[in-house]
Amino acid sequence: MPLTLVNKEVEAVxxxxxxxxxxxxxxxxxxxxCRAVVYNSQVGASSVRLSExxxxxxxxxIGIPLPTEEDESHVFEFQDGPxxxxxxxxxxxxxxxPASVAEAV
Numbered sequence: 001m002p003l004t005l006v007n008k009e010v011e012a013v014x015x016x017x018x019x020x021x022x023x024x025x026x027x028x029x030x031x032x033x034c035r036a037v038v039y040n041s042q043v044g045a046s047s048v049r050l051s052e053x054x055x056x057x058x059x060x061x062i063g064i065p066l067p068t069e070e071d072e073s074h075v076f077e078f079q080d081g082p083x084x085x086x087x088x089x090x091x092x093x094x095x096x097x098p099a100s101v102a103e104a105v
Contacts, residue, residue: 019081019098023064025055026073034058036087038097046087046096058090 021038032055037045050058059066064076081087081097088094 018079019083020077020079021081022075022077023058023062024073024075025067034090034092036092036096038081041096043096046093048091050090054090061086061090 019038021036021041024035025032027033028049031049031051033047034050034055035045035047056066059076062078062081064078067074084094084097084099087097
């Protein structure tokens with residue numbers, strides 16, 4: 001039986017690019033050491049020391065679950081992370097984050 005080839009035009013669906021990475025927090029007395037890195041970044045991680053209130057605000061901003069008070073260390077993955085200016089507002093080095101999500105891909 002001969003094969004029939006059908007040429008069919010298919011529109012490519014391009015998903016909106018996302019800024020993805022990891023956030024690690026470790027208790028340091030009354031404060032938290034926070035380290036964030038963007039996946040496939042060539043510039044490495046950025047670290048800051050934040051109060052508990054700022055950690056809660058950061059986690060709400062990037063849309064990840066709030067840490068439990070009992071644990072001393074947490075690692076969370078974020079997707080659709082904010083731009084460099086938002087990270088900088090928490091004290092992170094803005095040069096470690098793309099200015100826009102488009103720069104991350």
